[in-house]
Amino acid sequence: MADHERGWSSYRPSKTLWGWSLVGASALTMVLGFTWGGWTTSGRAGVMTDIAVRDARADLVASVCVHNFVTANDAADNLKSLKAKSSWERDDFIKEGGWATIAGIDETVTNATDDCADQLMKLKELPQATDPVVSDS
Template sequence: MTDDMRGWSNYRPSKTMWGWSIVAASAVTMLLGFTWGGWTTTGRAHVMTDIAVRDARTELVAGVCVHNFVTASDAADNLKALQAKSSWQRDDFIKEGGWAKVAGIDDTVANATDACADQLMKLKELPTATDPAVTDS
């Protein structure tokens, strides 16, 4: 055997080297885990939960708002009036019409009127009363 091969087979790291190797391996593991591994901190998980709850509440109230708007007796006239409004006036029109009010929720839900107006603007025509999405089950 050559001297180079015997050098590696006879190598015995010190306790300090073992300690720093463990520290480095731990740091690399945490770095990879938090960047690519999908790990998250408790604080970040709470923030993500709060955002998901807010978005779900907004979508729920917007769906109720669209239903209330479409099932109103003067829905066709209201839709024409909504379409005539500028984009920054639509949420006020929805709010003043009371379509975004939901029983049990006293305050207005953030972005719900905007989402409702956006969904209503996407309608080509109002659904008919026989449409299962409009009628209550």
């Protein structure tokens, strides 16, 4: 049999070639994993967690703020006043009204008043108050 007929069956790579192949495959796996595979470092995961916690707190406080605003006695007048304000004055109007204040949270929650104002601006009209459901039990 001629050398060209044996092909890959007789090929025996050296230990050096095996070593560099392993290093290259490992590097390629890491590059693909971190770019397209969704892998992340612990530092990046910590940052993502902090952002998610901050956003969740802002959403919670904004929801409470909208509820407090809508259930206030003069909600219709307040909504008209809020809609008359410019976009950079709305969060101050919400803060001054005290609707974003929650007992037990002393510090200001980032983005909560902006989210509250945005949700209120989307309202076409105030929702009707519903009576609580009373069970016969």
